[in-house]
Amino acid sequence: xxxxxxxxxxxxxxxxxxxxxxxxxxxxxxxxxxxxxxxxxxxxxxxxxxxxxxxxxxxxxxxxxxxxxxxxxxxxxxxxxxxxxxxxxxxxxxxxxxxxxxxxxxxxxxxxxxxxxxxxxxxxxxxxxxxxxxxxx
Numbered sequence: 001x002x003x004x005x006x007x008x009x010x011x012x013x014x015x016x017x018x019x020x021x022x023x024x025x026x027x028x029x030x031x032x033x034x035x036x037x038x039x040x041x042x043x044x045x046x047x048x049x050x051x052x053x054x055x056x057x058x059x060x061x062x063x064x065x066x067x068x069x070x071x072x073x074x075x076x077x078x079x080x081x082x083x084x085x086x087x088x089x090x091x092x093x094x095x096x097x098x099x100x101x102x103x104x105x106x107x108x109x110x111x112x113x114x115x116x117x118x119x120x121x122x123x124x125x126x127x128x129x130x131x132x133x134x135x136x137x
Contacts, residue, residue: 015030041107041110042109042110044109045110046108047105048105048106049105049106051094054106054108055094057108058112058115061115062075072123074120074123079129099114100114
């Protein structure tokens, strides 16, 4: 008999039992976050026509945030499992820019808001996500 259903049940139990900020389960938080995938479009949002322009703008945003908030780990994306997926920070930024595509343009303002929300969430949940509970050396 396959162990897959048993392993899936264990994972589900862990996701439901693990609380984020001591409130909602990790599962409920994930479902809620996915439900907000489209985000809000604002009147003054910056939009560009090409993926390359969007990624360039996102890279500049991250560089600026890293310089302004030098002691802030969240803009270093140290908890993002890039190595596990054989990915780079550029790949992550490309995903956020692609996620903002609608009506023949990329909404970079929306992509930046989503990226900041992601980075903040990762940092706020460092103790759950990091095996060492903080920046690992």
